[in-house]
Amino acid sequence: MKRVVVIGGGVTGVLSAWELVRAGHEVTLIEARALGNGASSRSAAGIRAQFGVPSTVRGLVYAERFFETWTERFPQSQPCFKQNGYLFLKSYQDDLDAVRELVRMQRETGLAEVEFLDKAEIDERWPYLDTTGVAAATWCLRDGFLLPPIIYQDAAEAARALGATVVQNDAVVGAERSGPRAAAVTLASGRRVEADVFVNATGFLANATSKLFGGRELPITVERRYLYFLAGLKADSDWGLGLEDFARLPMTITPAGAYGRPENTQLMMGWLQFPKPAEATLDNQDEVEPGFGVGMGDYGAAVRKEVTQVLPAAQDMGRLTAVTTGFYDTTPDHNPLFGYDGRVENLVHAVGMSGHGLMHSPFSALIVAELVARGADIASFELPDGIGPVDLAIYGLDRAFDRHEGLVI
Template sequence: MGTPGRSVVVVGAGISGVLTARALALAGWRVTLLEARHVGAGSSSRTAAGIRQQFSTPATVRAMRYAVGFYRDFAAETAGGLLPIAQNGYLFLVHADGLEEARARVVMQRDAGLAEVALLEGDALWSRFPWVGRSIVGGTWCPTDGFLFPERVYMDGAARAVALGAQLVQRAEVVGAAYDGARLRAVQTTAGTFEADLFIDCTNAWTARLGATLGGTPLPVAPTRRYLWFLRRAGQISATDLASWPLVICPDGVYCRPENGESLLVGWAHDAAPEPDFSYESQDQVEAGFSHRGDLDARPFQAWMQLAEHLPAVGDFDGFTATTTGFYAVTPDHNPFLGYDPRVPNLIRLVGFSGHGAMFGPFTALAGLTLAEAGRDVVAVRLPDGGEVPLDAFAIGRTPRHAEALVI
């Protein structure tokens, strides 16, 4: 079988794939990045792109702390020099019966190194955020959280990978594979055949299909539709105020953040059956009952009413301007799979990001690089600050023990 070499094919050019390709190219790997359509053709261009370090386990807090630092530094590497992150903060609102749990979470997060997270109660909350209604008595607040400009991540990330020597091939859908024994030797695509020593699956919501094409292990990753709606500002909130709002999550799960000074992005998960056979086109299909052009009992209007209950000024906004939709790649515990495929020894899977793949991107890439360099599964990923993130919660074949509790 010989010593594995240092050529790698990464499949999928969303945020996970481009940042993984960049990390590998930086480390001296010969990288080919294959994309079925074009850079950002999947969920990465349909995302709310929130980035938070307020997670429910110390490992994910540390991983997301690394991600925030990465995104803050990333502009310095790119030709345009544009920051891909707006650190407006994240505010999880809680009712009185949620205070105790929120307090415990903040203690855990601070112990994990997130010194700036705090529980604001009563007047401390309302004086800091006067637009929060008085029915809400508390909120966990982290000012270094925020949201990403996703196209800056995947477009600048792809350009950076190419500048570092990676070959980017778009319109190259992986449709077949060739093996040496159990090891993958090459992938066949609609743009030719590509050989490599190592292969990395960054197709996320498509992973069941790519996994089957490559002879990999079936992973429990369910493509599940999610919506975003855009609400035009009006009333007492100025454009400057709105642009400075954090990403706010209400106790019932409805969330919002400024898209810009004139528009509020609103999201709210709903019970949805997985759509394993979704197509590129159906990524943008809006079902009856979810359009902003629908009746007042349509989901966006319910979300607006919920928001207005907790953030009364939003009730005076002008109306919706747009609906967008895309896929979460949902796993049973809402944690991704980051590891070698048990059936194909030179295939790494970095998939199943639920609603977290944009924020996970830098950590995903670091995990991918660590796994590639090791040539086998590893116990933990070492962060540049010397800290470690154990990978047991992300292992393929795990028994879910650390289900992510904060899923929106």
């Protein structure tokens, strides 16, 4: 049994705390504001196992099974996973042989449900999509989207019930060292918490947290992202998209990388077109930059236009009603960072989620629990239920960043 402090009450920190307390550790989870205050409550909440790196495919197969069986693990909770599938549309300019090869790799890695579809198959299955210029798609019906507040609130409650201490509205503001190790953290309230291991799960503030410990500079760029919402579909849409079809609409990604999916009665859309580094704090998360609103000529209109090309019913869906925004903590190869700091022997980083931290969170929590149990970095470990091995070098802090995750939206 180790005393573990987990810093950050987003999905990564909360599920890690739950995994750690289940493994018999004495866990304190510390969140500066309310649980989910960071990116976890500002996400598109998509989940897919269609990834380009085999270990991540396996990790996400594990995560999808985890969320499919959520209420068995958290009986006090409610279902948090809507499996509408992910449909990645590809244009004639895409390298379709490479796409076929990707699907073959994913299937061999254990994602049995992923399919390569040609244009005729897309037209047959989703007649309301305009496939002009679309040559093919990859489709996995097991993918979908999550309900984040259920995850971070109910998993924190379960961790608490198992004996974890959950602190909210109290930031970690300092760390005490004892030689190469950290001995304790101090909180804004003046409280001091000692531990054997400290886990940095502070998302886009990962480097600020590492600095408090005298830890390493992590290769993370913080970027702002936007989500746009379109008012509901009319019951008599001319485009062959009925209300029931809309409720089942997959996360649909255009060949240029814009996406749309149903969020209750609205269409949620995003497009990661203009990544640029942002000065991020807990207080400016919701600031919409000039030009990124929902007015005529704003970026929201461009996103809508792109999504409308494949989903013409979006033309009839009334006004853009809202824009939300939050930060990505992105690494150079878009794979997360998991590992011991090195400069601080007992500091574990679980950060750099690169826009897929929500879907990754059960897998992230397993990795954190494994690292805490072993007390050192490890090369690989075996996922449960025969899913297979995970090569942790892909997520290591000292990796070369030359194995890029190609499937990023």
